Amino acid sequence: MVRRPIVVANWKMNKTIPEALQFAGDLRKSLKETGREGVDIVLAPPFTALKAVFDSVAGDTIDLAAQDLFWEERGAYTGEISAAMLSDIGCKYVIIGHSERRQYFGETDEGVNKKINRALYHNLTPIFCIGETLRQREEGATFKMIRGQVEKGLDGLSEGAMSSVVMAYEPVWAIGTGKTATPGQAEEVQGYIRAVLRESYGREVFDSVRILYGGSVTPENIGSLMKEPDIDGALVGGASLQVDSFVKIIKGGII
Numbered sequence: 654m655v656r657r658p659i660v661v662a663n664w665k666m667n668k669t670i671p672e673a674l675q676f677a678g679d680l681r682k683s684l685k686e687t688g689r690e691g692v693d694i695v696l697a698p699p700f701t702a703l704k705a706v707f708d709s710v711a712g713d714t715i716d717l718a719a720q721d722l723f724w725e726e727r728g729a730y731t732g733e734i735s736a737a738m739l740s741d742i743g744c745k746y747v748i749i750g751h752s753e754r755r756q757y758f759g760e761t762d763e764g765v766n767k768k769i770n771r772a773l774y775h776n777l778t779p780i781f782c783i784g785e786t787l788r789q790r791e792e793g794a795t796f797k798m799i800r801g802q803v804e805k806g807l808d809g810l811s812e813g814a815m816s817s818v819v820m821a822y823e824p825v826w827a828i829g830t831g832k833t834a835t836p837g838q839a840e841e842v843q844g845y846i847r848a849v850l851r852e853s854y855g856r857e858v859f860d861s862v863r864i865l866y867g868g869s870v871t872p873e874n875i876g877s878l879m880k881e882p883d884i885d886g887a888l889v890g891g892a893s894l895q896v897d898s899f900v901k902i903i904k905g906g907i908i
């Protein structure tokens with residue numbers, strides 16, 4: 654099955670509203686010149702810039718993702734943002750379980766599972782992040798970790814619900830380090846993720862689920878990563894902050 658490539662810009666805690674709008678305007682201009690058929694493009698600005706960016710790219714088939722949400726529907730949860738609020742402002746996707754949230758904010762697999770469920774309830778597509786640390790890789794625990802994260806994060810999800818999830822493999826040791834996984838290393842784990850999904854879900858999910866790679870993706874390495882059969886796109890941090898390099902990655906994502 655041919656899976657449509659998807660390239661996601663995760664800006665993390667970067668860009669004010671004017672900076673985000675400048676980027677969105679430049680991106681639209683650049684894509685008009687170069688064309689962008691055949692790839693889904695998603696921007697994940699910080700919460701504060703989501704609405705402005707949505708209004709700016711509306712009609713250009715660039716989709717919006719939030720970088721997180723909270724799993725409760727509403728209520729006394731100071732500082733949190735709900736799924737309903739995100740769909741309200743036009744988000745289509747939401748990143749869930751990013752390793753930085755796991756590392757700095759105590760996010761657990763159980764919390765990730767609740768967030769995925771809440772996102773789906775509001776028709777948001779979760780971009781569900783998983784990945785091993787360097788230590789886990791060196792101890793030979795990569796596959797065990799990945800299996801645990803996948804099974805706990807998706808616990809109780811029906812086949813229908815799973816068909817709306819996008820997976821993202823981000824080895825923690827490759828994030829922001831300039832140390833990209835080799836295409837072979839990424840493919841080995843991403844093929845494994847697909848195989849683990851096959852155990853709980855049918856052939857259709859196995860064939861159709863999109864698995865992104867994230868971790869020091871650049872215009873230089875995107876081409877070789879995208880040649881791998883189980884790499885369906887990229888979740889890009891640092892190189893998504895400049896329009897030039899992001900557009901080059903989008904181009905590299907089309908094959």
Ligand code: 13P
Binds near residue numbers: 663751831867870892
């Ligand atoms: P870098 O591309 O900066 O390594 O970040 C990857 C990432 O965490 C995307 O979510």
